[in-house]
Amino acid sequence: MGYRSFSKFRCIVIVFSLLALIFQTGCWSKDEIEDLSIIVGMGLDMANETKLEEKLDKRRTNYRKKDNVTYTLQIVDKQSEARSGDAKSDTSAKPYLNVSETGDSLFEMIREFSSRLERPIIGHHLKVIIINESLSRRYDMNNLLSFMLRDNDIRLNCLVVMSSGIAREVLEAKGRSIIPAFRLFGMSDNRYRTYKILPPMSLIKLEGKMNSKSSYLLQNVIAVDGEVEFSGAAVVKGKSQKFRGRLNEEELIGVTWLRGDGKGGAVKSYDQKTKELITYELKTMKSKIVPHIEGSKISFHVNIETEGRIIEEWLVTNEPVDAKFLSKAEQTVEKEINRLIKLGLNKIQKEYKTDVVGFGTRLSIKHPKVWKKVKEDWDEEFSRVHITYDVKVKITETGTKQGH
Template sequence: MKQTDNNVRFLFVSLSVLLLLSLTGCWSSHEIEEQSLGIGVAFDKGKKSNIEKELNEQEEGKDLITSTYQLITPQVASSTTKQAGPQKKSYVNVSETGNSVLQMARELSLRSEQPITGHHMKVIVIGEDLARSFNLEQLLDQVFRDNDIRPSCIVLFSKGRASNTLETKAAGEIPAFRLVGIVDNAYRTTRILPPMSLNKLDGKIKSESSFLLQNVISVNGEVKFAGAAIIKGKTNKMTGFLNEEELEGVTWITGKGKGGLVKSFDKETGQLIVYDIESMKSSIKPRVKGNNISFDVNIESEGRLSENWVVSGNPFKNEFLKKAEKASEKEVKRLVRNVVEKMQKEYRVDVAGFGNRLRIEHPRVWKKVKKDWDQTFSEIPINYHVKLTIKDYGTSGSAKK
């Protein structure tokens, strides 16, 4: 028995030693102090930096791209915490111009001893001029292939120079984090699209369907989400733009809003009524009769009466609540009708998912029309049905009868 126990101990010790020998540890690791963490990148039409002009560098080809990388380095982080002041930045922006996205990233190694890493990349912003002239599949090919950049990284569009969205005048604020934070505010408004991650964007591009990219504008270091860019499926280039109201219409059609409000006006007094959205759902129902296709859009929402400028309106009375509901429904119908008209008549694109519903419910019909779907969609009749219900009106109001 004793001999058996000794054999077991010897075997256990031997296995432990072998396992220790096989452990490599972090042999391929790099110290955090030696890294520059890339947290954002902006792509714009080519514009050479001062140092590139000084070197008089000439790239082959005329279609140049300027990549602006937002970096956080240990030196920046430590100095920011030690020194306070309105001019102190918590980030560094570095730009490179060329015709290869990968080469531009590698060029940074000629300007700093700290190589850039993309593991923490949060946002990619694409400028308008670039999106109009470049195919997004080609532009982002290297990004899609890069194992360093996570598929959850979100993609935005910018009217104007995308690099401007990675600037701020607020001390301690990091622009890339600010953009991601605004995306998270979708529960407060119908003017923010669901986040478009690299993973989702790759699927949209491969499907050849038209889609929207959230637009962000920047002025003097301040930014605002304002409307969306229309990316045409056939070309994967920007073909148009939806303003903030039109983006609201798309949100109502898709039913993907998490919150927001509807401003309408009382029919009799012309005074303001504000409906606060608590829930929203929508269904797109395709109708097929022979060669004729049509759609019914059924929108439902529950919310609360959050602001009422109608002095004579008593929110405790069902009669007034019904009037408020009808006024809000009329406004939603207007938003939906306007954006559908713009999609069908001006841009001839489907960016609200009508084709996808047809593909799901009538796959045989979809196979016949999918090749020229955007053109076909522009001639299809669409009917709207909107039902809003005020479930809550707060405690303010008159109890008089």
């Protein structure tokens, strides 16, 4: 290699080395995580129901506002995490901090937190938004979530749930090692264990429901003394986008069978003759909604199929587990599922007049011309249509118990 070629090669190496050093410096606009207040949970309540007004009013506020909404943020307390490794630290310190503000603009309130916290807040890691049902009964969901949907800092995959009590209380925990927002987000993954938990409703899915003015269900959560539980579901009416009512656990199970979107769960029934317990654990659940048109009349038939196993039975010990027993058990389970479906269907169709199952969706696919005529007032039309259903249970396993 000649001297000139070597010099040229050396220059190229030096240039690329300098460029590599520049690009390895990381992000120029980075913010240290210790210098940020990371939001993991949000709670929205009626201002007059949180009992925080007196405390909040003691702080001097110099801007015009109406006390409509109490906005609560759950922030990961990095300082408490740092203290947890110190033997002299306060063992009662919780790994999170809840702060609340009352007003009428969520954006204004979130900026108001900047005058109370030493670190700027970011919503990149938001896990859950909890909306109090009283607030949703008064204000439509579009208004309550408008700021979240427009804010670039908030990810659209966060979970949205409804609280039948104070949302702020859902963001409290008994223990010192639990961050309530993480707990709620993790609980939604337990759908494979019970069909009392709805498919997660993310903010982006909810935006689609709101834009199409569809009725839908939100997971209902209750809080008592720092402990939370998923219990039933909140019904939001499509046209108004406001809270319409609540399904209890049995009604929710019935609606889940109609939708066919359960991942796991148990059906507890009782033998017709002995009145003893038979518990069926489902492995699969399928539902097919078939619309029928006769003149101007709309009707639906729902075919529901499930396979599973007998996981528990309190019958006579020496009764053989044979084909006769299985047939009888299948009929018993089918009867119970029919009872649950009747409860759920009556509540959503006759009382709430809200199609949260998807009958309208099936009608729009199979009969688009008919759907075009009724879609503007579908919930009202849905309350009048005739719906039948058929349940077929197949027991494929009986556990380790053998026949005699």
